[in-house]
Amino acid sequence: MKEEHFLVSTSPHIRSAEDIPKIMYAVIIALIPVAIASIYFFRLWAIKLMAVCIITAMGTEDIFQRLRKKDITVFDGSAIITGLLLAFILPPSLPLWAASLGTFFAIALGKQIFGGLGYNIFNPALLGRAFLMATFPVLMTTWTKPFSLDVVTSATPLAQMKFAQSFVSHQSLFLGNVSGSLGETSALAILIGASFLLIRKIIDWRIPAGYLGTVVLLSSIFWFIDPKGFADPLWHLLAGGLILGAFFMAPDMVTTPVTKRGRWVFGIGCGLILIVIRSWSGLPEGVMYSILLMNAITPLINRFTHPRIFGEQK
Amino acid sequence: MKIMSDTVKMIAVLTIVGLISGGFLTFVYEQTISKAERKSLESLRKAIFVVLPEAVDYQELKLADQILYQGIDKSGQKVGLAFLVEGSGFQGKIEIMVGVDQDLSRLQNIQVLESVETPGLGGKITDQEFQDQFKGIAARPKITYVRNRNPVTPKKPGEIDAITGATISSKAVADMINKEIVRVWEALQ
């Protein structure tokens, strides 16, 4: 008899109609409002950056899968998402070759080297950004004002807070009329896409809830103690890449804990790290590092939140 | 008896190995260390004359817990004080030789002697361009830094431009010089 791998488990068996491309394309649909907002604010730059990142992501995936003689799954949507998400967290005026290099790194060393989708430890898009941040720190911190086609360097709201103690209005932050990464500026557009994902139950609400809840709680406490030295909680929520990260990067299925309790731990951990980085470190923003650090300890969280087998003795 | 002789052999071999290598090292140390010391003293000497451009000679002034180098020009006039400043930057220890006017009001020059800052970023504190900013700026009330200066606005007294992408290293340099100048001033009072 030819050997097959049969999965043996007790009934009942439920077969879900969901598969990888279905989930991935739902995420892409959810990202469309963000893409529209970024094109509205940053015009041609946004289009070019997104196109370069998506094409490089798919190309890299294809090359590596051919080299490793695996099935080619370029069109399952996961490479498109990585490319698109990476474009959203890059500064609009970043040279296209640098964006392309970062995307190559994200797919090659962030995903394919571990064995492809499902095996990666870190969120590939964030890893790509971390690589670019360490490689071209000056390019990665050169920001542009919305609606302008020249590179007018201007500090992001978080950098203004950290180095000049000045605050941008809440309304600008909510609509996105501030300088920052391509897709992080408009909270409104991100929330539209995120609500679609939450309604379709594609992302687990526990991670964003834990993440945002911790940020609001901690920043409220600090703000209450010292309203001059710390920003108010709503401002913390809207500024930087927090909302984009909380809904589109932190809940990534592959790199987060599998248990419900674990997901709470994951979200709360992200929030703690973020507030520490934003308030006391030399960096203005910490969404990227907070999620990457929690990705790193995800196996540990899985281990400690492992549900007890029925009847198992403690 | 067998065990006894084994133990003796072990002790004997280790002792001999230790003695020979110890003796050999003493010899090598004697040969090289004076050379190494001379080199590091030389670099210190050179740095003093860089940061006190008018000085041709210097004297060591020992205060309670710091050493000042009193710069002297050709005619024997006091032309400024130099001292070593140490502090931690982004990655590790930074050591700077600082030259100031006799009344500590103005920086004459600085020279970064040691730094392990990130190459290409904070490492630029060793660039001539960055160090030259400190030439002749007011040291009091304190040295400040600005990020991303608008090229049109003029520099205020005692102000330097931070290195793009390396605010922390730039801040560290300014802060440690400020702190040391205050310490020297207090010690001299």
Added chain:
Amino acid sequence: MRQYILFKDALKGLWKENPVFRQLLGMCPTLAVTNAAIFGLSMGLATFFVLLCSSIIISIFRRVFPHQVRIASFVVIIATFVTVVDLFLKGNFPEISKALGPYVPLIVVNCLILGRQEVFASKNPLHRAVADALGMGIGFTLALIALASIRELLGSGTIFGVQILTLVGEGGRFRPWIIMLLPAGAFLTLGTMIGISNFFTGRAAKKSACH
């Protein structure tokens, strides 16, 4: 026949049992000091010198050391030569000595050196121990130079201080990859190099298995 064995002893360190790419020994200096080719060369030569000298001494006196204290004796001998190198660099090349920092004294604990003494020099006659030390030492040095050259080229556009790629600020088009000069760049480069070498040797092994 004798010559053939010597040849084999020396040659295996270059590729087949290369300390860095095949045995993954001595990773600490390999990762720490290779952000410029000159540092890679200096560290490689320093390690080479220590390896060669201690192999000679230990091979000559290999019958003298009692079994129970052989490792202790080896370490003392290795430490002696490491201190010699350290003092030599401090006295003659203070700049390099400063850049290599604690990694010169740390050659003492480089597993490559103690490993070769235990596995080879203490069990083989002088001429074979020398051949082995030469091969391993040169293999280690070449690996460090290769790694350091890639990092220096991408990180500063130079190799051994010679400008190869012109930087953006100087009229060229190259922007240095800062990450290559940082510790993370060492891991990335070394990992990629080992990955590529495994990819090709794996292929060759498969091919020869087929025939």
